[in-house]
Structures are given as C-alpha cells and as structure tokens.
Amino acid sequence: MQVKTLILGAGLTGLSTAYHLEQAGETDYLLVEKEAVPGGLCASVQKNGFTYDYGGHLLHLHTPYGKKLVKKLLSKNCALLHRNSWIYTGASRVPYPFQANLWALPAKQRQSCVAEFNHRPVLKNIRTFEQWCLAQFGRGMYEQFFKPYNTKLWGLSPARLTAQWCGPFVPVLSEKELQQSLQKRPRKTYGYNASFYYPKKGGIGALAHALAAKTSHLQLRSPVTAIDLTRKIAVVKGKEIHYRHLVNTLPLDRFICLLKNQKILKKQAKKLKSAGVTLLHLAIARAVEPFSWIYFPEKTVPFYRVGLQSGFSPANAPKGTSLFYIELPGLHKPSASLKKKIWNSLLQKGIINRSDRPVFSAWQHIPAAYAVYDKHRDKTVQTLLTRLRRQDCWCAGRYGRWEYTFMERALLEGKDVAARVKK
Numbered sequence: 375m376q377v378k379t380l381i382l383g384a385g386l387t388g389l390s391t392a393y394h395l396e397q398a399g400e401t402d403y404l405l406v407e408k409e410a411v412p413g414g415l416c417a418s419v420q421k422n423g424f425t426y427d428y429g430g431h432l433l434h435l436h437t438p439y440g441k442k443l444v445k446k447l448l449s450k451n452c453a454l455l456h457r458n459s460w461i462y463t464g465a466s467r468v469p470y471p472f473q474a475n476l477w478a479l480p481a482k483q484r485q486s487c488v489a490e491f492n493h494r495p496v497l498k499n500i501r502t503f504e505q506w507c508l509a510q511f512g513r514g515m516y517e518q519f520f521k522p523y524n525t526k527l528w529g530l531s532p533a534r535l536t537a538q539w540c541g542p543f544v545p546v547l548s549e550k551e552l553q554q555s556l557q558k559r560p561r562k563t564y565g566y567n568a569s570f571y572y573p574k575k576g577g578i579g580a581l582a583h584a585l586a587a588k589t590s591h592l593q594l595r596s597p598v599t600a601i602d603l604t605r606k607i608a609v610v611k612g613k614e615i616h617y618r619h620l621v622n623t624l625p626l627d628r629f630i631c632l633l634k635n636q637k638i639l640k641k642q643a644k645k646l647k648s649a650g651v652t653l654l655h656l657a658i659a660r661a662v663e664p665f666s667w668i669y670f671p672e673k674t675v676p677f678y679r680v681g682l683q684s685g686f687s688p689a690n691a692p693k694g695t696s697l698f699y700i701e702l703p704g705l706h707k708p709s710a711s712l713k714k715k716i717w718n719s720l721l722q723k724g725i726i727n728r729s730d731r732p733v734f735s736a737w738q739h740i741p742a743a744y745a746v747y748d749k750h751r752d753k754t755v756q757t758l759l760t761r762l763r764r765q766d767c768w769c770a771g772r773y774g775r776w777e778y779t780f781m782e783r784a785l786l787e788g789k790d791v792a793a794r795v796k797k
C-alpha cells in the first residue's frame with residue numbers, strides 16, 4: 375500500500391491532522407490507531423450507565439480558532455462550566471489557586487507565607503522549578519504547597535525539574551494582588567482553567583468522535599509495529615505501508631523504539647523520562663455537593679487530585695449517584711487494599727461519609743501521562759525532533775513532542791502539521 379501521508383495515532387492530534395488535511399483538499403493520507411476507538415486520552419468509557427474520561431478532561435480554549443473549531447464540532451453538545459476547586463493542606467481548605475487565597479490559611483502559616491514572600495530572592499539565572507517558585511512566591515508558599523504537590527505529581531523534587539513547563543499552568547500574582555489575597559477571596563479568577571467547556575453528553579470522547587466522523591481514512595485496531603525511516607516504510611497490522619511523509623503522535627520514546635536501526639536516536643531517547651498515573655473511577659449512591667476537582671499535596675494521602683466526573687455533566691452518572699475520578703501518582707496494581715486506602719482517605723477528607731456505599735468502580739492506567747521536564751529534556755527533544763524532521767518525519771502533540779500541553783494545543787498542532795505537510 376502507498377500513501378502520501380501516514381499519520382500514527384488517532385488521539386486528538388492525529389485526528390486534527392487528518393481533519394485539517396481533508397479540509398485543505400488532501401485526501402491521500404491514512405490515519406492508523408491501535409485501539410478499537412478513536413480519541414487516545416481524549417476517549418471516554420461508558421459502562422453500567424457511567425461515563426468516565428482518562429482523569430479530568432476539560433476543554434480550556436484560549437484561542438479564537440480553538441474555540442471556533444470545538445464549537446463547530448460539538449455544536450449544541452457543549453456546556454461552559456466554571457471552576458470550583460480547592461487544595462487540602464493540613465486541616466485547611468484553601469481555594470485554588472493557593473497563592474491567591476492565603477486568607478484561608480491559619481494565621482501562623484499565612485504570616486510565614488507573607489514574610490517569606492517579602493524576602494523572596496531575586497534570581498537572575500533561573501534554571502529549576504524550585505528557583506522559579508522561590509523567586510515568584512518565596513519559601514513559605516513553596517514549602518506549603520508547590521514543593522509537596524509537585525514532588526507528588528512528577529515523582530521528582532522541583533529542584534530537579536526545569537521551569538520550562540510552568541508558564542501557562544502556574545498563575546503569578548502582582549505584589550498588590552498577593553497583599554489582597556491575605557484579606558479575602560479575590561474577585562478576579564486566575565489560571566488557564568478558571569472556566570472550561572465540556573460536552574453535555576458522551577464525555578470528552580464526544581469531541582474525538584465528532585472529529586473522527588469527519589475523517590475518511592481512519593483505520594482502527596491497526597497498531598504500527600515497525601518503521602524504516604530510510605526506506606519510508608511502516609509495518610501496520612503486519613502489512614507494509616509506503617509513505618512520503620510521516621506524522622507521529624505516539625509518545626516519542628515508544629515511537630523511537632519502533633524504528634529500524636537509528637542507533638543514535640535510540641541512545642538519545644533513553645534520556646526521556648515520564649511519570650505515570652493510575653486512576654480509580656468510583657461512584658457512590660448519593661448526589662454530593664458539586665465541585666470541580668480538589669488537590670491533595672500531602673504525602674499521607676495516596677492521591678494527588680480528585681474530581682467529580684458527574685459534576686461536569688449529569689449524563690455522566692445515573693441520577694442520585696456521584697462519580698469521582700481519583701488520580702494517583704505512578705503506576706499501581708489494582709488491589710482491594712489500595713481501594714480501601716483510597717476509600718479511607720476520602721472519608722478522612724470528608725469527600726464521602728460513613729453511610730456511603732460504592733456502586734461502581736473501574737481502574738485505568740496512563741503509563742506516560744506527564745513528560746518529565748528534567749535537565750535532559752529540552753536538549754534531547756530538540757535533537758530528536760530535528761533529526762527526525764530531516765528524515766521526513768513530523769512529531770506533534772503532547773507525547774509526540776514530549777511536552778506538557780492540553781487538548782487545545784493538540785488540535786492546533788494537528789492543524790499546523792497538516793499545513794506543513796501540505797506545503
């Protein structure tokens with residue numbers, strides 16, 4: 375078989391690439407996906423009347439084109455929601471973001487945050503996330519929230535992470551705003567996720583299905599198992615496909631493992647590190663007070679975030695029930711003892727109560743959920759992408775480019791790579 379463009383992976387990036395190629399009149403492409411459904415991490419699972427995603431998957435749309443495309447695809451199946459999130463630290467419940475809600479801390483912790491903020495270091499050559507936090511917020515906020523939460527999530531101390539990823543994700547406050555945050559809840563909302571869109575029905579997978587419906591050459595249940603960049607041949611489902619351009623959206627490290635020869639690339643790819651996530655979806659037979667998601671920086675709590683899937687859309691769970699998604703750092707084998715530990719922590723934090731009974735549960739694993747921004751990441755990724763580009767291979771998406779981004783970027787990168795390939 376012969377195609378002009380072969381796209382690997384029908385997550386949002388691959389689907390968007392195919393969609394934009396077709397919109398531009400390019401139909402000589404093939405999009406291959408190993409799973410039976412399209413969407414990758416933007417797929418949803420429907421079971422026993424419950425709909426759940428791969429953890430919270432909310433649409434943060436910040437560009438006019440991103441908004442226009444999602445609205446075109448989802449049409450009326452789209453709701454605008456507003457964040458209602460907080461952080462549990464010790465006995466305190468601090469609205470998110472922490473740095474804008476110091477008023478919610480006990481007096482002693484609040485004073486330590488302010489004193490350290492007033493004496494925060496002026497750092498010129500910021501290399502690590504730790505240095506960035508200290509320079510922006512001071513040691514008080516760093517020790518109380520940023521350090522424990524990020525160590526838990528990334529599995530690495532912020533002293534060993536770079537600050538490359540944090541720009542869009544960690545809101546920075548002015549001196550005046552921080553002083554105001556000591557007094558009362560701010561009126562202003564902070565952060566990229568203060569409001570978000572979510573499908574009214576079908577979970578986030580509705581977006582992937584809408585894109586897939588406009589993609590003529592999608593082949594499901596078709597894993598790519600080997601790639602020869604020199605001869606421009608990929609083996610998909612045991613058959614050779616000759617291509618002119620290759621678009622990769624698979625995790626960069628796994629993609630490089632599939633390459634024939636390419637010793638230099640394989641050696642470089644060993645430097646890429648990722649953090650896995652285990653998810654427990656758990657439903658109880660009671661409608662809880664609505665919230666979006668809650669952060670848990672403490673080491674003693676097994677999860678780092680809990681969200682209310684049934685809060686994003688009533689269609690996600692049967693009436694009178696609540697469906698939570700519980701995100702644990704790292705990959706854990708599902709077990710009754712782990713479930714019990716999670717249940718007890720939910721009880722202790724007041725998310726559920728003693729009379730609650732589970733009515734549904736399901737586990738999920740995301741092996742490479744977060745590309746780790748350690749000191750090797752930037753140079754390694756740059757080298758790999760440049761070398762691959764020379765061999766007519768374009769990498770796109772959160773995993774293809776080994777970056778920390780969200781779904782809107784996947785849609786935009788797909789558009790961008792389609793335009794480049796067409797050129």
Ligand SMILES: Cc1cc2nc3c(=O)[nH]c(=O)nc-3n(C[C@H](O)[C@H](O)[C@H](O)COP(=O)(O)OP(=O)(O)OC[C@H]3O[C@@H](n4cnc5c(N)ncnc54)[C@H](O)[C@@H]3O)c2cc1C
Pocket residue numbers: 382383384385386387388406407408409412413414415416428429430431432433434596597598599623624625651701740743744770771772773774779780781782784
């Ligand atoms: C825990 C978590 C929470 C998140 N929350 C949000 C959020 O709230 N909002 C947001 O905007 N973003 C969120 N994201 C990010 C979002 O999931 C990604 O940005 C986006 O889904 C990436 O899409 P992608 O197509 O680039 O990658 P993927 O979705 O990973 O797609 C890659 C595809 O390649 C396929 N594949 C793999 N190997 C092969 C093979 N050998 N052959 C063929 N196909 C293969 C996979 O099955 C998959 O379908 C979150 C991510 C995580 C991990």
